[in-house]
Amino acid sequence: MKTLIAPSILSVDFNNLQQSIDIVNRSEADWLHLDVMDGVFVPNLSFGFPVIDSVAKTTQKPMDAHLMVIEPDKYIDRLRKLGVSRVTVHYEACPHLHRTVQAIKKAGMKAGVSLNPHTPVALLEEIINDLDLVLIMSVNPGYGGQSFIENSCPKIEKLRQLIDTKKASALIQVDGGVNFETGRRLIDSGANVLVAGSFVFSAKDPIDTINKLKKL
Numbered sequence: 001m002k003t004l005i006a007p008s009i010l011s012v013d014f015n016n017l018q019q020s021i022d023i024v025n026r027s028e029a030d031w032l033h034l035d036v037m038d039g040v041f042v043p044n045l046s047f048g049f050p051v052i053d054s055v056a057k058t059t060q061k062p063m064d065a066h067l068m069v070i071e072p073d074k075y076i077d078r079l080r081k082l083g084v085s086r087v088t089v090h091y092e093a094c095p096h097l098h099r100t101v102q103a104i105k106k107a108g109m110k111a112g113v114s115l116n117p118h119t120p121v122a123l124l125e126e127i128i129n130d131l132d133l134v135l136i137m138s139v140n141p142g143y144g145g146q147s148f149i150e151n152s153c154p155k156i157e158k159l160r161q162l163i164d165t166k167k168a169s170a171l172i173q174v175d176g177g178v179n180f181e182t183g184r185r186l187i188d189s190g191a192n193v194l195v196a197g198s199f200v201f202s203a204k205d206p207i208d209t210i211n212k213l214k215k216l
């Protein structure tokens with residue numbers, strides 16, 4: 001399948017949020033990635049419902065929400081009402097992961113599970129067939145602009161093997177330190193969806209950068 005690109009607005013200038021949404025709209029991006037942080041699960045706060053509501057009004061791309069929060073179940077219904085298409089929760093934040101995944105799907109959205117860099121893919125063995133997406137964090141979640149963790153490529157190879165062995169259909173998404181060089185290697189390792197924040201929005205030509213990532 002073709003690689004999907006999901007630009008993250010985490011590192012944009014929020015004074016000019018509309019400008020960043022327009023960039024994504026005019027590009028070949030597939031989804032718009034929303035990094036929601038609660039200051040508890042990760043040591044940072046980002047944005048919540050008011051910003052998502054605002055983005056929803058003008059984005060032409062499906063919204064892909066990555067919840068770096070504890071107790072994500074509390075937010076599922078409101079995200080659906082705002083028109084979010086995909087919700088990804090963290091394995092490490094969900095003691096009843098199966099229940100959370102079913103709740104997202106029951107609400108009519110696609111369900112993803114994200115793994116922090118230290119969390120082994122083998123822990124997904126019993127739930128992989130229920131998932132629409134697995135998000136491999138290639139940095140420790142909480143901040144944009146961090147360096148890519150090299151172990152992410154072999155980790156994706158292991159996940160690809162698990163998905164194939166279990167005849168599952170989950171997409172493999174990767175987030176953190178994605179650029180042309182790491183992006184190429186991630187795709188070669190088996191990734192389907194690349195999230196890129198600072199690489200896109202610090203580029204001279206963000207639209208061209210998104211379109212080039214899409215062609216990797």
Ligand SMILES: O=C(CO)[C@H](O)[C@H](O)COP(=O)(O)O
Nearest residue numbers: 141142144145176177197198
């Ligand atoms: O989830 C995130 C941080 O927790 C960001 O989406 C991710 O870090 C993207 O940032 P960048 O492309 O700048 O590395």
